[in-house]
Amino acid sequence: MRRVRGEGNEGQVGTVDGESQPGGASGTRRRAARPRQGASMADVAQLAGVSSQTVSRVSNGFPGVTEDTRAQVLAAMRELGYRPNSAARALRRGEFRTLGVITFSLSTMGNIRTLEAIATSAAEHGYAVTLLPVAVPTQDEVNGAFSRLGELAVDAVIVIMEIHLLDAATVSLPPGVQVVVADSDAGDRYTVVDTDQAGGARDAVRHLLDLGHDTVWHLAGPEGSFAAQRRANAWRDTLRAAGRVTPPLVRGDWSAESGYRAGLLLADEPDCTAVFTANDQMALGLLRALHERGRRVPDDVSVIGFDDIPESASFLPPLTTIHQDFAEVGRLCVEGVLSKMRQDGAEHGTTLVPTRLVRRASTARRAG
Amino acid sequence: MRRVRGEGNEGQVGTVDGESQPGGASGTRRRAARPRQGASMADVAQLAGVSSQTVSRVSNGFPGVTEDTRAQVLAAMRELGYRPNSAARALRRGEFRTLGVITFSLSTMGNIRTLEAIATSAAEHGYAVTLLPVAVPTQDEVNGAFSRLGELAVDAVIVIMEIHLLDAATVSLPPGVQVVVADSDAGDRYTVVDTDQAGGARDAVRHLLDLGHDTVWHLAGPEGSFAAQRRANAWRDTLRAAGRVTPPLVRGDWSAESGYRAGLLLADEPDCTAVFTANDQMALGLLRALHERGRRVPDDVSVIGFDDIPESASFLPPLTTIHQDFAEVGRLCVEGVLSKMRQDGAEHGTTLVPTRLVRRASTARRAG
DNA sequence: CCAGTGGATGTTTACGTAAACATTGCCTAG
DNA sequence: CTAGGCAATGTTTACGTAAACATCCACTGG
Known part of the structure; x- marks a missing residue:
């Protein structure tokens, strides 16, 4: 955790402009302790020769201010670099x-x-x-x-x-x-x-069933996640509604690494011809595992993801997936x-x- | 851009608990207009039987308050659900x-x-x-x-x-x-x-040169990016310092898609045996292009990325890359x-x- | 020519907090 | 026994804004 200082020196050199006196025109009563803080409404009002309430009206774009006055106030604001104090505003x-x-x-x-x-x-x-x-x-x-x-x-x-x-x-x-x-x-x-998790998951499963697969395996997200849970439920329900057998659920943790591990398992399942992966990252890992085990995608196994992250179009092969509108x-x-x-x-x-x-x-x- | 209401009904049903009266104990002077806003220091002070300044001291953990008093104030705070008003605090x-x-x-x-x-x-x-x-x-x-x-x-x-x-x-x-x-x-x-962009890029290029490659091609990030520029400069400098020829620079836009397009080009360069890609996403696209063109990685072409995004460990093949400590x-x-x-x-x-x-x-x- | 009207602007006040200063009361040293 | 000191607590005030109310003035209609 070292850090490298760019040019090395850390001298305490000059240009301490923090306390430059605000040139006569503006602040009459300026606290000495705090060098910061810009002009207030009162300052603007004084410079513009109006009351602070008029400044407030201009600041908030309220009606009831002559075009002349407004211009004058705006000019004063510009000159003093006035910024409404959001703390005071919030308080009020x-x-x-x-x-x-x-x-x-x-x-x-x-x-x-x-x-x-x-x-x-x-x-x-x-x-x-x-x-x-x-x-x-x-x-x-x-x-x-x-x-x-x-x-x-x-x-x-x-x-x-x-x-x-x-x-x-x-x-x-x-x-x-x-x-x-x-x-x-x-x-x-x-x-x-x-996101309509259930709808997306259902579409994913149906897509695979429509392609002639007997059933669809599911690589789910972690147990604690509601999104994972709902996608898994929809997967199960859709298979049941179609009268297909439900393969055992395989669980990952959203990471590509966990997808890889799951893929090594699934590659050994000869019946597994279609996998619905609960997110694209895990699908990435899954693709790698299948590739390593010589299972071709999509020829031997079809894989569908969830999310449609930008990279998924560049996976090997480009990933079919469920797009979420985040x-x-x-x-x-x-x-x-x-x-x-x-x-x-x-x-x-x-x-x-x-x-x-x-x-x-x-x-x-x-x-x- | 349609939206689907979960359970269909949008009736205006009950449980309007928003305006439950703050049980007698607390606020004596509550403005009618705004239903929100919790108890103030004054409220706490009154309930605890101390001055608001003492409440302030307790609230800020300042010394000079008896343990007894402190406890009493804290109790009152709890009872009223007191939250310091950050706007007032900021203003002050x-x-x-x-x-x-x-x-x-x-x-x-x-x-x-x-x-x-x-x-x-x-x-x-x-x-x-x-x-x-x-x-x-x-x-x-x-x-x-x-x-x-x-x-x-x-x-x-x-x-x-x-x-x-x-x-x-x-x-x-x-x-x-x-x-x-x-x-x-x-x-x-x-x-x-x-990040030490130059150092990282230099390490990447040197790594490839150390592996025996004559020179290293570079798939750079977009022109507008300083990071891209600095990585590209370091790549060029390192090659020159090693006395190697500098291949033409190929430019992407950080996206995997642009990496893919660049990869299709590079795949046709028979001399290209090593590529330093300015980020991992582009490397992903590059890998896909090389794969499609039958150029094996790393046997025919070595690829190194930059960033070390979590997914890069699951690329095909797992990506050698420069880790950034964001x-x-x-x-x-x-x-x-x-x-x-x-x-x-x-x-x-x-x-x-x-x-x-x-x-x-x-x-x-x-x-x- | 004057009361009435309404638009433009000014004055007062409160928002909740915390610094600065004021007060109280107890304890100790001379 | 009292002055001095200090710790605990209270009182006053200002932070910058904007709502509510007050004032001023020009103009209109009778």
Whole structure:
């Protein structure tokens, strides 16, 4: 963990401009202790020769200000480099215009894309996004995050997290703080936005059955994950509905490495001609294992993934997969939480975002 | 963009608990307009029978409070569910305890990992992180982000961005807001934390030369990227220093797809026995192209990547690559910005984080 | 020519916290 | 026995903004 200093020197050289006197025009009463902090409304008001309330009106684009006055105030603002103090504003207005996002480890592509969409969408609505990472997904950590959140300057919260831990979390949010949960279950207790996991999984299985495979094996995600659980359930249900035998479920942990290990097992199953993998990363590992064991994809085994990460088009072979619209999930999270803020006591429920089958080269009609 | 409502009904059913009266004990003067907002220091003080200043002392863990009094105050806090109002706190203290992070598109794995490390590290220092996404990487957007940032409640800013756009950005930050730039150049004008791109690239090229290859081809990242530029420069310099001929540079855009296209080209170059790819995603595409064209890796062609994304261990074959310590970059960004905040007029400079060569199966001694 | 009207602007106040200063009361040293 | 000191606690005030209310003034209609 060493670090290399670029140019070596760390002298304490000059240019300490921190305390340059604000040239006569502006601040009359400037505290000496704190060198920072820009001009306030009062400063602008003084320079523009109006009251601070008029400055406030201009700052907020309110009506009732002459075009002349407005221009004058704007000029004064520019001259002083005025920035509204968001702390004072928040205190006064009683809202922060900020959404908190709780998530642990941005390790999965889905969470990241969702987060990105949340940030973008929030910005469009004039909201900032504060990130609250949960280091280790333990109950304590989750509780801790919620507790820290209480002191955080947020108006509402979006949780991107396997619900299992949320379940028992001692959620003690400040009153009036709304919550929306992404990528989860529990529509009865929270407002949830999620990908249509079941629909996607069903499409994946049907696709393989339609290609003439007798049945479909499933490489599932970790037990703790609700998404994994729902995909696995849908896989089982779809097979049953089609009257097929259900092969034993193989479990991974979302990682390519776990997919590889599972693939080594599946390669030895002669009956296994079609695999539905619960995410693309595991599919990658699975492809490697099958390749190593000489099982050709898609000639001997068809593989379908879930997520449609950008790289999946470049797998060997390019992966057929179920596309998730994470951006839409993120967008709906923001919409949902904002709408809940408007009409306070809105009831819970689940909003599902549809998936889409992306056909590439890893699935084919069953040989023979 | 349709959306499917989970269970179909959207009735306006009951359980409107939003307006439950705060049981007699607490708020005496509660404004009717806003149902939200919890107890304030004054409320706690009244219940505990002390002054609000004492509550403040307890809240901030200051000395000069009897154990008895402290306990009483804490009890009152618990009873009322008191949360310090961070807006008021920020206003009073003149700091938000929040870092702003500007980044566009969390598309690259590196940015994400860096962001994650920043969030974690900031949390350890008692700072929150506010995300400021820049939708399209245009000059206007970047300027806009910086301008929005001005109104944002942040004490300092970390920029994760190709410096090219930062270059000309009309950066007009509020006075006293420090900036640290990650993954960039420009140590002369900003404080920069970055991976040792040059060192990593040099190691990659040398590794291939050591394996007996006459020279090394380079699949570079997009022109606009400083990281890409520095890796390409180091590649060229290392070849020259070793007295080898420098093959023409092939350019991609970081995506696996672009790596595939480049790979189709390189596969037709009979002299090409070793390729240094500027990131792992492009290496993935390259591997696919080489495979399709019947060029075996590593028997015919050796390939080395950059980044060491988790999936690279599961490529076909597992990818030899240069590991970047994004977590360390993020951590150092936070340390740097906090230290700059403490000693205001600190000078600029670049901090480099070393890389590490990870040997896997995609590189081998040159055949023949 | 004057009361009435409404738009433009100013004044007062409160938001919740914490620094600075003020007060209380107890204990100890002279 | 009292002055001095110090620890515990209380009181006042300011942070920057914006809602609520107050004022001013020009113009209109009778």
